[in-house]
Each structure stands twice: as structure tokens, then as C-alpha cells.
Amino acid sequence: MSASYPNIRMRRTRASRWSRDLHRETVMTPSDLIWPLFVTEGQGVEDPVKTLPGVSRWSIDGIVARAKEAVELGIPVVALFPNTPADKRSDDGAEAHDPDNLMCRAIRAIKQACGNDLGVLTDVALDPYTSHGQDGLVDDSDYVLNDETVAVLVDQATNQAEAGADIIAPSDMMDGRVHAIRMALEMGGHRNVQIMSYAAKYASAFYGPFRDAVGSGGLLKGDKKSYQMDPANGDEALREVELDIAEGADSVMVKPGLAYLDIIYRVKQRFGVPVFAYQVSGEYAMIEAAQSVGAGDRDALLMEKLIAFKRAGCSGVLTYHAPVAARLLNG
Ligand SMILES: NCc1[nH]cc(CCC(=O)O)c1CC(=O)O
Numbered sequence: 001m002s003a004s005y006p007n008i009r010m011r012r013t014r015a016s017r018w019s020r021d022l023h024r025e026t027v028m029t030p031s032d033l034i035w036p037l038f039v040t041e042g043q044g045v046e047d048p049v050k051t052l053p054g055v056s057r058w059s060i061d062g063i064v065a066r067a068k069e070a071v072e073l074g075i076p077v078v079a080l081f082p083n084t085p086a087d088k089r090s091d092d093g094a095e096a097h098d099p100d101n102l103m104c105r106a107i108r109a110i111k112q113a114c115g116n117d118l119g120v121l122t123d124v125a126l127d128p129y130t131s132h133g134q135d136g137l138v139d140d141s142d143y144v145l146n147d148e149t150v151a152v153l154v155d156q157a158t159n160q161a162e163a164g165a166d167i168i169a170p171s172d173m174m175d176g177r178v179h180a181i182r183m184a185l186e187m188g189g190h191r192n193v194q195i196m197s198y199a200a201k202y203a204s205a206f207y208g209p210f211r212d213a214v215g216s217g218g219l220l221k222g223d224k225k226s227y228q229m230d231p232a233n234g235d236e237a238l239r240e241v242e243l244d245i246a247e248g249a250d251s252v253m254v255k256p257g258l259a260y261l262d263i264i265y266r267v268k269q270r271f272g273v274p275v276f277a278y279q280v281s282g283e284y285a286m287i288e289a290a291q292s293v294g295a296g297d298r299d300a301l302l303m304e305k306l307i308a309f310k311r312a313g314c315s316g317v318l319t320y321h322a323p324v325a326a327r328l329l330n331g
């Protein structure tokens, strides 16, 4: 007989629902969710994304409706990604400079409709605007240029802040861009605009459906391994995070989510900063696929994964399942 048994029975506290509720260490609420939304041109358009069943691209009127839905559900933030029309994509991603581009119009429309009831997070990177699908400017050998790209990103971020963005989220993985954007925001009088940096973003096979959604997938030549991180590396993620905090990020993101729980945990333990996980498109698609072949229950799979992010140390999670999760949490 073990020295502790039967003095200690771990099952005692699990025996009834009230007791399980009482002993729960981690809670998830709708305010832990960030809802990524895809914007497209037009009016009254809902364009389903084939590889993300249940997710659509919406024209700005639809995006405003989704934003109001987020407020009703208690979701504090939406994240915006534009599907730029093909004829506005170019080698240099010039459309990113236009203060009236799809993204900026969507930001203004949401802020007008929802004001301070909802935060708007905006993606900074060039892939929705480039004809080659890379997140930055490329040289003759298709190498993604760092400093030249950062200059464009600063302009893109400034336009988004001018349009009313509350959180600027650079997802490009260029070196030094957080500092450059922070300086531009300070100089531009946007002192309270936050930066949530995609600090540890991996060159992942889980981004496929997203690239479909923003229309960059078919265009992408090669891969993003010269700027996004090697999935084999963990110490390097801590260096990335340390730099972004020093450069002025208010919070950091780890992306993708589930396969990188160790990174989330290490970042939280080491730096104690707000950490967010991006449960990316491929992760969403896997849950939906499991549901559709009867391999698992979507709601249960989803909530288990979300609580794992909280347990690992996340302040919140970006997930396409945000409205589904919020409804479940709201009962
Ligand atoms: N700037 C690109 C960007 N911003 C968010 C995602 C992926 C999100 C997802 O898969 O849900 C990507 C894809 C990429 O790096 O190719």
C-alpha cells in the first residue's frame, strides 16, 4: 500500500460537478477571444472559404455585422485580414500604402459602428498586397528584403492607426519592425495604439487555408523560411520575444498555437508579459475535419484546445472558432 493512499484520493475532488467547478484552475471566458475576420470588396457579399468550413469573406457591411455580433457575444477584439482584388496586387505591394484600401475602410466602418465597445486588431505584412505572396519586398533572386520592407510596414501601420486601429499586429517577422512602428506611432500621436507582435511565428504547414482566404496561396512562390522561424527552435523564440518587448511591443503572439504550447509556456515563465496564441487556419480545419468524419465532437475538441492555451499561460487566443466558443461559454 502506498504511504499516501487512502489518506489521499485524487478522485475525491472530481466526484461531483460542483466540486470539479470549485477546483478548476483555469477559466476561459468570451473576453479571452480574438475573432479573425476576412474582408472582401463589394456590398452584401458573403464568400465562403472552401478550406475553412463555416468561415466566409465578408464585404464591409457584413464585417460590421460580424463586429456587432462580437460585441453581443462579449468578444473584445476582432482581427482583420483583407482579400485584396487581384488587379490591386503588385510586386511592391503598393496597395498597402493606400489610406483608403479595403483594410482601412473596414477599420473605419467598424469603429464608426462599434466605437470603444470593440477593439480592432490589424495585420501588418505585405502578403495580401503582393503579386508573389511574400510578406515583404523581394530582390531579383526572390529574397525577402528586411529594411526596405520595414519602411513599407511602417507606412501600412500608420495608415491603419489613422483609420482607427487599436492594436497593430505585425505578422511579417522582419527584424526591427516593432521599434520602427512604435516610433512612427509615437511621432504620429498614436500613443495608446498597442502593438501585439507576432514575435514567435513559425514557418508552418498549418497556414494553408488562411492563404486561400486572403488569396495569396496560389501566388506564393517558394516558402517563408528565410524570415519565419524553424519549428525545431525554442530558445530562438525567446530571443525573438525579448527583442520585441524591448522594441515596444505591448503583448506578444506565438503562432501557430497547439503545436507550440511549450513556447507559450516558456515565454510566459521567462518574461511575464501578455502572451496570445494564434490557433491558425489549419488547426481550425483539423477540428472541422474531425467533426465531419465523426472522429470527434467539434465543441468538445475546441473547448479542450482553448483551455490548454489558457493553462499554458495565454492571456487570450485568436481563433476562427471565437463566435462558436463564445456561444458555448455564454451557455
Ligand atoms: N502575414 C501573413 C499571415 N498572417 C496570419 C497568417 C496565418 C493565419 C492562419 O493560418 O490562420 C499568415 C500566413 C502566413 O504567414 O503565410
Ligand SMILES: [Mg+2]
Pocket: 173, 174, 175, 176, 199, 240, 243, 244
Ligand atoms: Mg523578430
